[in-house]
Amino acid sequence: MLPSDVCGVNCFWEAAFRYNYMKTQPSETVHLAVVACGERLEETVTMLRSAIIFSIKPLQFHIFAEDQLHESFKDILDDFPYEGKVNYTLYPITFPSEGAKEWKKLFKPCASQRLFLPLILKDVDSLLYVDTDILFLRPVDDIWAFLRKFNSTQIAAMAPEHEEPRIGWYNRFARHPYYGVTGINSGVMLMNMTRIRRKYFKNDMTTVRLRWGEILMPLLKKYKLNITWGDQDLLNIMFFHNPESLYIFPCQWNYRPDHCIYGSNCKEAEEEGIFILHGNRGVYHDDKQPTFRAVYEAIKNYSFGDDLVRSLLQPLELELQKTVHTYCGRVYEVFIKQLKKSIRDLSIRRSKGS
Numbered sequence: 001m002l003p004s005d006v007c008g009v010n011c012f013w014e015a016a017f018r019y020n021y022m023k024t025q026p027s028e029t030v031h032l033a034v035v036a037c038g039e040r041l042e043e044t045v046t047m048l049r050s051a052i053i054f055s056i057k058p059l060q061f062h063i064f065a066e067d068q069l070h071e072s073f074k075d076i077l078d079d080f081p082y083e084g085k086v087n088y089t090l091y092p093i094t095f096p097s098e099g100a101k102e103w104k105k106l107f108k109p110c111a112s113q114r115l116f117l118p119l120i121l122k123d124v125d126s127l128l129y130v131d132t133d134i135l136f137l138r139p140v141d142d143i144w145a146f147l148r149k150f151n152s153t154q155i156a157a158m159a160p161e162h163e164e165p166r167i168g169w170y171n172r173f174a175r176h177p178y179y180g181v182t183g184i185n186s187g188v189m190l191m192n193m194t195r196i197r198r199k200y201f202k203n204d205m206t207t208v209r210l211r212w213g214e215i216l217m218p219l220l221k222k223y224k225l226n227i228t229w230g231d232q233d234l235l236n237i238m239f240f241h242n243p244e245s246l247y248i249f250p251c252q253w254n255y256r257p258d259h260c261i262y263g264s265n266c267k268e269a270e271e272e273g274i275f276i277l278h279g280n281r282g283v284y285h286d287d288k289q290p291t292f293r294a295v296y297e298a299i300k301n302y303s304f305g306d307d308l309v310r311s312l313l314q315p316l317e318l319e320l321q322k323t324v325h326t327y328c329g330r331v332y333e334v335f336i337k338q339l340k341k342s343i344r345d346l347s348i349r350r351s352k353g354s
Contacts, residue, residue: 034047036066041073046296057140073090126193143190177240184246190247205219219238254276260327273335284297320335
């Protein structure tokens with residue numbers, strides 16, 4: 001293998017064929033992908049823990065990480081009590097040789113790797129990609145079920161970047177096309193990758209429709225001086241021109257600080273609770289948003305097999321009650337409403353032996 005910061009003509013495809021013994025998994029297996037670079041090991045592991053705790057179907061993790069992180073991932077994940085329901089595969093970070101250095105440095109180190117997952121994981125039909133700063137507060141199976149809601153033209157699902165246009169970023173500052181009223185956030189991205197690989201995309205660079213692997217580099221070349229959020233901006237541009245291809249799921253499936261720091265503006269979370277927590281802007285690791293950090297610390301410190309009420313829920317609720325001086329803390333109930341239900345449902349499943 002070439003050094004991690006260099007990628008030759010065959011390096012990109014090595015990731016595709018390195019594990020080509022992996023055939024398409026049974027439909028009941030949920031495929032989850034994440035990209036980890038730099039100081040993201042602990043955060044990624046905590047996300048994976050949250051996926052394992054409540055999930056029902058078998059999980060297949062696709063972990064794309066810098067070479068120096070592989071041994072640490074193996075040591076930690078091999079120690080998890082999977083009970084036979086979790087498998088994982090580690091992949092190197094790889095980009096096409098054309099523009100490899102640009103792709104690697106786009107927005108955050110390695111973040112744009114997600115754009116190439118349909119081309120690398122050729123044998124995977126559908127995939128849930130999440131950022132490292134995601135926490136699942138209900139079974140991954142439930143967001144996976146959105147695949148069945150796709151109509152014949154939809155290839156992916158994401159949540160809006162904002163619910164409230166007055167605080168929206170794209171509609172106020174973007175210098176490029178974006179999807180819908182406030183854009184989309186790609187931190188949680190559900191993909192039918194078979195459809196993605198087959199689709200020819202409308203675009204503003206040529207009258208000819210381009211396939212996924214053909215459109216990425218031209219997009220970067222045209223817009224690289226106008227984009228701020230890297231690969232997320234490129235996805236916004238793509239779905240601006242192909243809006244019929246996107247399924248939008250509600251904000252509680254990608255709940256971020258912007259949903260509460262200026263006052264609560266995710267009505268679905270207020271009614272049903274947060275389903276997936278997204279601690280972007282590093283809020284798990286500073287004191288600016290203690291509600292988000294409290295949830296992260298609770299899941300990070302939970303030991304598999306311990307009682308979820310006594311070891312996770314009750315300590316978390318006590319910590320959240322200390323955050324009521326903040327805007328997000330004022331609505332701390334939304335952070336545990338679904339969590340309580342997930343724990344109750346898990347207890348019922350265990351009592352039935354399922």
